[in-house]
Amino acid sequence: xxxxxxxxxPWAMGxxxxxxxxxxxxxxxxxxxxxxxxxxxxxxxGVVPGLATARRQIASGELLGALATLERxxxxxxxAGEVLLLHASLLCRLDDRSGSEVEFDYLRGRGVPDQxxxxxxxxxxxxxxxxx
Amino acid sequence: xxxxxxxRARASHFSAIAAIPVLASGALAAAGPQAVGIASAxxxxxxxxSVGARQFRPAMLRQRMALxxxxxxxxxxxxxxxxxxxxxxxVGANARLSIDRYVYDPATGRSFSATxxxxxxxxxxxxPDRGHNSSISTPISSIGIRGTIxxxxxxxxxxxxxxxxxGIGQNRNSDPLTxxxxxxxxxxxxxxxNAIPGVIDVTAGGxxxxxxxxxxxxxxxxxxxxxIGPFTLSNSGLxxxxxxxxxxxxxxxxxxxxxxxxxxxxxxxxxxxxxPGEPFPPDGDAGGSSYQPPYGSILPGYLxxxxxxxxxxxxxxxxxxxxxxxxxxxxxxxEVATPQSAPSSQTPALQSPTQTTxxxxxxTTSAPTxxxxxxxxxxxxxxxxxxxxxxxxxxxxxGAPAGNSLPIPGKP
Numbered sequence: 384x385x386x387x388x389x390x391x392x393p394w395a396m397g398x399x400x401x402x403x404x405x406x407x408x409x410x411x412x413x414x415x416x417x418x419x420x421x422x423x424x425x426x427x428x429g430v431v432p433g434l435a436t437a438r439r440q441i442a443s444g445e446l447l448g449a450l451a452t453l454e455r456x457x458x459x460x461x462x463a464g465e466v467l468l469l470h471a472s473l474l475c476r477l478d479d480r481s482g483s484e485v486e487f488d489y490l491r492g493r494g495v496p497d498q499x500x501x502x503x504x505x506x507x508x509x510x511x512x513x514x515x
Numbered sequence: 516x517x518x519x520x521x522x523r524a525r526a527s528h529f530s531a532i533a534a535i536p537v538l539a540s541g542a543l544a545a546a547g548p549q550a551v552g553i554a555s556a557x558x559x560x561x562x563x564x565s566v567g568a569r570q571f572r573p574a575m576l577r578q579r580m581a582l583x584x585x586x587x588x589x590x591x592x593x594x595x596x597x598x599x600x601x602x603x604x605x606v607g608a609n610a611r612l613s614i615d616r617y618v619y620d621p622a623t624g625r626s627f628s629a630t631x632x633x634x635x636x637x638x639x640x641x642x643p644d645r646g647h648n649s650s651i652s653t654p655i656s657s658i659g660i661r662g663t664i665x666x667x668x669x670x671x672x673x674x675x676x677x678x679x680x681x682g683i684g685q686n687r688n689s690d691p692l693t694x695x696x697x698x699x700x701x702x703x704x705x706x707x708x709n710a711i712p713g714v715i716d717v718t719a720g721g722x723x724x725x726x727x728x729x730x731x732x733x734x735x736x737x738x739x740x741x742x743i744g745p746f747t748l749s750n751s752g753l754x755x756x757x758x759x760x761x762x763x764x765x766x767x768x769x770x771x772x773x774x775x776x777x778x779x780x781x782x783x784x785x786x787x788x789x790x791p792g793e794p795f796p797p798d799g800d801a802g803g804s805s806y807q808p809p810y811g812s813i814l815p816g817y818l819x820x821x822x823x824x825x826x827x828x829x830x831x832x833x834x835x836x837x838x839x840x841x842x843x844x845x846x847x848x849x850e851v852a853t854p855q856s857a858p859s860s861q862t863p864a865l866q867s868p869t870q871t872t873x874x875x876x877x878x879t880t881s882a883p884t885x886x887x888x889x890x891x892x893x894x895x896x897x898x899x900x901x902x903x904x905x906x907x908x909x910x911x912x913x914g915a916p917a918g919n920s921l922p923i924p925g926k927p
Contacts (some may be wrong), residue, residue, distance in 0.1 A: 417550055420597045421577050424555040446708035447639055447664070451595075451603040454761075458556040458593050461764040477710055478703025479664070479729045485754045489768040 427455040430463045437469060446477055464490060468503045475507040483507060548581035551617040551627075552598035558763065560589030586612040588634065591762045600625040601641030607760040609670075610634020628652065635668045635759035637700075640713075653695040656719035656735045656742065663713025664700040666756050669693065676755050677734045682746025690737035695719075698732035698748045698756065717742050 427433040433456035440449035453470040456463060471486035487504065495503075548566055554574050562571035563578070564585040571587055580596055588594055588610045596604040596612075599619045606612045611632040619625040625641075626648035638651060640662045649660040653669045668676060673696040674689040697717050702710040714727045720741040724733050730753070733744035748756075758765030 416599050417553060417579070420553045420555065420599070420601075423601075424553060424577050424597060427556070441708075444708040446706075446710050447641070447702075448601060450664075451597070451601070451639055454603070454605065455556045455595055457761060457764055458558050458595060461761070461767040467764075474701070476707045477664070477701045478705040478712075479701035480703075481730045481748075481750055481753055482700055485750055485757060489764075 423452070424455065427452050428459070430456055430460050430466060433460075434466060434469065437466075441473070446473055449473060450477070464493065464495065465499070468495060468499060472503040472506055475504075480507065550579035550581055550599075551614060551619075552580045552596050552604075554578045554580060554594060555597035555603075556593070556595035558594070559592035561592050561594045562587045562589075580614065582614055582617060584613060586610075591766075593760070593762060598625075598627070598641065602627075603637075603639045603641070604629065605637040605760060606631070607635040608762050610636060612636065625649070631667065631669055633670050635666070635672065635756060637664070637666045637760050639664045653697075653735075654693040655690075655738045655740070656695045656697070656717055658697055659716035659718070659723075661714040661716075662711050663715055664702065665697065665713070665715050666700055666760065667695060667697040668756055668759060669695050672755075672759055673734070674736075676752050677736070679755075680732075680734070680746065680749060680752050682732075682748075683734050683743045687734070687736040687743065688740075693738055695735045696732060696756075697726075697735075698753070699726040699729060701729040703729045 423436070426436040433452060437449040437452040437456075440446075440452060450470065450473050453466050453473070456466045457470065460466065467486055468490060471483045471490070474480075474483035474486065490500075554561070554563075554576060557574045557576050557578075561574040563574045563580075564571045564587075566581060566583045571585070574586070574594060580598075586594060586596075586606065588606055588608055590608055592608050594606050594610075594612075596614075598604065598614075598617065600621075602625070604612065604614075611634060612629065613632075614627065614629045617625070617627040619627075628650045629638075630652045632654060636651070638660070640649075640660060651658045651660065651665070651667070653667065658665060658667070667673075670693070671691040673694040674691050676696055677683055677687065677689065677694070678685075697715070699713055699715050702713050704712050706712060712727070713729075714725065717724050717726065717733045717735070719735040720739050722741040724742045724745055726733065726745050730748050731745040732748040732752075733742035733746075735742050
């Protein structure tokens with residue numbers, strides 16, 4: 384009795400569909416991610432939106448993301464003292480004490496109000512906890 | 516079905532199977548090179564040579580970055596690349612970078628490799644690395660990344676910074692073209708948020724050194740040499756690296772005059788490379804280079820590059836900058852390298868050590884000028900975003916840098 388061989392084309396078409404679908408899905412995901420990156424970059428063209436973005440990221444625990452955001456702002460606005468202050472403070476929270484010392488030193492003597500200075504340097508204290 | 520027609524049918528089936536990946540790759544090729552990230556911040560002279568293109572073109576903000584794109588930055592320039600997984604690669608002035616491999620799956624993580632041929636860089640992981648399979652290469656070393664913030668300098672600046680570090684001794688016989696200084700910046704063990712403590716493995720000359728604490732660094736002086744270290748990088752060394760990665764921030768911190776005054780960040784004077792068959796270093800000066808610091812005398816004390824011994828002194832008419840005994844250094848004249856064209860992407864431009872000249876701007880008085888105030892909260896700035904390449908207004912002011920004492924928690 385002759386056995387019937389399985390048809391080839393349905394299998395090939397299925398493979399084709401899977402390949403196409405995965406390729407389209409990957410492309411879509413990549414496109415979405417790139418759009419998200421564009422949005423992040425756009426948000427840091429100015430100082431105010433950059434600070435707002437960074438604070439949102441800090442609130443959600445994305446300290447490295449906030450650091451990158453502030454660095455983007457500082458590239459074009461190196462004189463934005465509040466951005467540098469927050470950046471230095473974040474370095475403390477990431478346990479990069481020396482990095483924060485160097486940046487705080489940039490700011491020393493440049494008229495940072497007491498309250499802002501104290502808030503920024505508080506995370507450098509070993510007993511500091513977020514939210515205190 | 517005859518034997519012959521069966522063979523023909525199978526052949527057509529195989530042709531169809533073979534066509535699937537061909538068609539898929541054709542579709543991908545038609546869509547252009549795969550973007551792995553964007554140029555998220557571009558400052559001044561940044562050029563990118565895309566795959567297939569034969570020349571560098573100016574980088575645009577939010578331009579797509581693809582694998583094997585060659586990035587080259589010029590004087591006072593900077594580029595930040597935001598990768599798909601939100602990792603961040605930043606290069607400073609006179610740097611060359613390419614991303615050689617990049618695989619990202621949101622479910623499992625990312626692995627990548629990149630090459631920094633020259634200049635200063637900073638890399639921050641966006642996510643933990645899959646199987647510790649990510650690396651950054653310099654011409655003479657490889658840095659294995661495990662979720663981290665790492666900075667490095669390749670070239671003459673690395674030699675100069677290393678010369679100022681007590682942790683690594685003298686007589687290192689450094690190659691000013693390839694010497695690499697690498698430092699782990701964090702996060703440390705007590706990090707907060709969703710960051711994980713950083714670790715890197717630096718391999719050179721067949722030896723691997725692991726850095727697992729912020730500010731631990733290694734120095735690879737020349738091809739084939741083992742890493743020197745780990746040692747703890749000094750704050751002044753760190754400030755110098757920062758000045759290379761963030762040139763405008765360093766200018767602002769130092770209150771360097773810009774605009775009409777030639778800014779002494781031109782190509783540094785470097786010793787010539789060894790000729791074939793010639794012992795290294797060519798000048799027989801073991802342990803040092805005649806490289807002159809790019810920032811000359813405009814930086815505050817802790818940013819000052821120590822002048823290597825044996826270098827020609829500036830002309831007598833050039834005022835010297837006082838950096839110690841509590842005297843505030845003045846921005847100003849100093850010496851500048853003769854303006855040079857941007858270095859070629861293939862061969863770094865070398866200069867004679869004698870190409871220094873006095874800046875045309877006369878010396879400022881010795882009385883310190885008050886440091887300018889910070890730009891205070893940005894509340895007034897919604898429309899003030901400056902385009903790439905612009906110079907912040909405060910940089911045009913001259914003045915003395917702020918105090919240099921380092922312990923932080925004190926009052927400003």
